Amino acid sequence: MATQTKPVLHGYFRSSCSWRVRIAFSLKGIEYDQVPVNLIKDGGQQMTEQYQELNPMKQVPAVEIDGITLSQSLAVIQYIDETRPGPRLLPADPKARAQVRMISDLIASGIQPLQNLYVLQKIGAEKAEWAQHFIHRGFQALEPILKKTSGKYCVGDEISMADICLVPQVYNAERFKVDVEQYPTIKRINETLLETEAFKVSHPSRQPDTPADLRA
Numbered sequence: 001m002a003t004q005t006k007p008v009l010h011g012y013f014r015s016s017c018s019w020r021v022r023i024a025f026s027l028k029g030i031e032y033d034q035v036p037v038n039l040i041k042d043g044g045q046q047m048t049e050q051y052q053e054l055n056p057m058k059q060v061p062a063v064e065i066d067g068i069t070l071s072q073s074l075a076v077i078q079y080i081d082e083t084r085p086g087p088r089l090l091p092a093d094p095k096a097r098a099q100v101r102m103i104s105d106l107i108a109s110g111i112q113p114l115q116n117l118y119v120l121q122k123i124g125a126e127k128a129e130w131a132q133h134f135i136h137r138g139f140q141a142l143e144p145i146l147k148k149t150s151g152k153y154c155v156g157d158e159i160s161m162a163d164i165c166l167v168p169q170v171y172n173a174e175r176f177k178v179d180v181e182q183y184p185t186i187k188r189i190n191e192t193l194l195e196t197e198a199f200k201v202s203h204p205s206r207q208p209d210t211p212a213d214l215r216a
């Protein structure tokens with residue numbers, strides 16, 4: 001059961017997985033506190049023993065909510081959806097729900113992990129090429145899927161967990177200079193979502209730990 005204490009999000013302004021959770025909180029109208037975890041400074045604050053108590057995977061986000069600590073953004077989003085009122089983040093219809101999970105997993109398991117900081121650090125000099133390659137590979141699969149499932153958003157006309165995964169992934173793609181023009185459905189849905197309040201307020205350019213030169 002949901003309690004009255006505000007959830008605490010341990011995240012990083014530019015982390016796509018932290019952004020997913022911020023969007024979900026915002027869509028549901030949930031107030032929360034943020035504790036910044038700088039993934040770069042001092043070799044990464046996610047590496048500290050103190051942070052590993054929250055998430056032994058040394059990744060953000062970690063969320064303290066209702067007396068438990070959760071990592072894994074999709075688990076957090078689904079928990080919020082199951083315990084909080086407000087718009088559904090996963091549709092009631094089993095087929096649409098499966099499509100939302102399919103798209104979310106494609107992004108969260110098939111694309112995002114391959115451009116993670118600790119992966120790119122291992123790749124070294126060719127990291128930009130590597131990231132571009134796997135983002136293109138993922139988007140080449142996502143584009144025809146979205147052509148079939150989308151309406152206004154990724155699955156039909158309601159914002160869902162799939163959209164929550166899509167927008168931060170496109171943001172990452174643009175950071176790695178992937179030409180999103182090649183993916184008209186991805187581009188269209190991303191642009192539509194970026195006009196909505198929940199995606200705007202949760203944007204990396206507007207967080208407490210956003211450096212001054214990246215603020216919008």
Ligand SMILES: N[C@@H](CCC(=O)N[C@@H](CS)C(=O)NCC(=O)O)C(=O)O
Nearest residue numbers: 015016017059060072073116117118
């Ligand atoms: N599957 C996890 C992935 C979390 C993840 O990859 N977090 C990244 C930032 S988006 C991170 O903390 N990386 C730290 C590093 O690379 O050292 C989730 O969805 O929460």
